[in-house]
Amino acid sequence: MTAEKKAAAAPAKTFTLKDDQSGKEWKLPVVDGTVGPNGIDVRKLLAETGHITFDPSFNSTGACKSKITFIDGDAGKLMHRGYSIEDLTQKSNFIEVMYLLLYGDLPNKPDYEEFKRHITYHTMVHEQVHFFFRGFRRDAHPMAIMCGVVGGLSAFYHDSLDINNPQHREISIHRLIAKIPTLAAMTFKYAIGQPFMYPRNDLSFVENFLYMCFAVPAEPYKINPVVAKALEKIFILHADHEQNASTSTVRLAGSTGANPFACIASGITSLWGPAHGGANQEVLEMLHEIGHKDRIPEFLARAKDKNDPFKLMGFGHRIYKNYDPRAAVLKADCHAVLEELGVKNEPLLDLAMELEKIALSDPYFVERKLFPNVDFYSGIILKAMGFPTSMFTVLFALARTVGWCAQWKEMIEEPDMRIGRPRQLYIGAAGRPYVALDKRK
Ligand code: CMC
Numbered sequence: 001m002t003a004e005k006k007a008a009a010a011p012a013k014t015f016t017l018k019d020d021q022s023g024k025e026w027k028l029p030v031v032d033g034t035v036g037p038n039g040i041d042v043r044k045l046l047a048e049t050g051h052i053t054f055d056p057s058f059n060s061t062g063a064c065k066s067k068i069t070f071i072d073g074d075a076g077k078l079m080h081r082g083y084s085i086e087d088l089t090q091k092s093n094f095i096e097v098m099y100l101l102l103y104g105d106l107p108n109k110p111d112y113e114e115f116k117r118h119i120t121y122h123t124m125v126h127e128q129v130h131f132f133f134r135g136f137r138r139d140a141h142p143m144a145i146m147c148g149v150v151g152g153l154s155a156f157y158h159d160s161l162d163i164n165n166p167q168h169r170e171i172s173i174h175r176l177i178a179k180i181p182t183l184a185a186m187t188f189k190y191a192i193g194q195p196f197m198y199p200r201n202d203l204s205f206v207e208n209f210l211y212m213c214f215a216v217p218a219e220p221y222k223i224n225p226v227v228a229k230a231l232e233k234i235f236i237l238h239a240d241h242e243q244n245a246s247t248s249t250v251r252l253a254g255s256t257g258a259n260p261f262a263c264i265a266s267g268i269t270s271l272w273g274p275a276h277g278g279a280n281q282e283v284l285e286m287l288h289e290i291g292h293k294d295r296i297p298e299f300l301a302r303a304k305d306k307n308d309p310f311k312l313m314g315f316g317h318r319i320y321k322n323y324d325p326r327a328a329v330l331k332a333d334c335h336a337v338l339e340e341l342g343v344k345n346e347p348l349l350d351l352a353m354e355l356e357k358i359a360l361s362d363p364y365f366v367e368r369k370l371f372p373n374v375d376f377y378s379g380i381i382l383k384a385m386g387f388p389t390s391m392f393t394v395l396f397a398l399a400r401t402v403g404w405c406a407q408w409k410e411m412i413e414e415p416d417m418r419i420g421r422p423r424q425l426y427i428g429a430a431g432r433p434y435v436a437l438d439k440r441k
Helices: 003-009 045-049 085-091 094-103 109-121 129-134 142-156 166-192 205-214 225-237 245-255 260-271 279-290 293-304 325-340 347-360 363-367 374-385 389-413
Strands: 014-018 025-031 069-072 077-080
Touching (some): 025 045, 077 085, 094 109, 094 389, 129 142, 225 374, 260 389, 279 374, 293 363, 325 374
């Protein structure tokens, strides 16, 4: 008997809900996942019981079914389409991982070449896009520019914005993945007052990005293969992370039928926050502020003080209650990359290692299972590569674009996709008579 037939033959699983006041019971269907927790299907809860679920930060809420990414937070495991992140970072490359996320399987050789061709072909942005940049101050945060210019891309592709047309979806995804590195590099060049470098399609995805960031027209530019390899790993590690805040933002925006450029722009805005992708910039700024390991106890005390908003940036995660596997990969790489780049005795790395050691033996962090996350080590590597801190979250957005696109595509392809619309628990006034302005106290 096939797995599907076995599942169909098995008695439907239910979860019983009881109202203690009336004694009334409801049987709610249980939906199985492949691995990880099963879900209680509450879609008819309101209609049948008159109640809604209350879960403001979505701690226990499954908003979709997905086949893309699985995280086991207790075990510190991350898988894309069933492949471990360790295998993908060691054996694969970013183009292949992008294909895997979007289409479900690793590509064969012809599919790989074809996909690479599409992603390479679309790297240029319309010449008019260059003028968008002039509207921004030179000291604008590059994420502010990204929010604007990525959304602005919708204005250029009226011929392919029909989200119900699979070819339109496909070309929009290819354009987004191919053009975001170009836009990201342009934000960098704009800030430092250097000319934009047009993409070079003879280079790999990562090499081309490095070229657009660090080359200048006046001189030849030699790509450091160690830097390219390390950046490729960073991109793979950030490619997708299931239903985090920015991905959920993209899905919610996408559920309205908004075009993919607008949806990805919404993901970028959501990623920017310091609790999410903005943390990589904040980690480095925090390490600078701490300055010396003698000051670690002072900052740990602040992180534990509930009256102080300070948090130890790069620590903690909603899902990982064990070491973030992405941080483990980066930590292992950090020393090697810095050595290759000729950065000897990076004081910030020493400080980070000391901070990690002290925090991981502190009862506050141990009891709350607060471990370093991906952002803790990425900034140190990106800094050594020559990126300013303000670019860190842009690099995160660049890498995450494929994850957002894959999740958006998966959602649109769901036959029963409907607009997302959370409910609320209203706790305001229950109805008041209107009082004319001259009668109000
Ligand atoms: N420093 C000090 N205390 C912390 C920290 C931290 N970094 N993170 C969590 N806590 C405390 C928190 O105050 C709470 O304490 P208590 O139980 O006494 O109230 C407890 O740990 C549980 O934390 P939480 O606030 O319920 O956790 P959360 O799931 O709501 O938040 C988080 C997760 C990542 C937003 C949070 O840990 C944080 O703000 N970390 C720093 C920012 C950061 O590094 N973000 C990058 C996340 S990974 C990259 C990405 O996916 O974007």
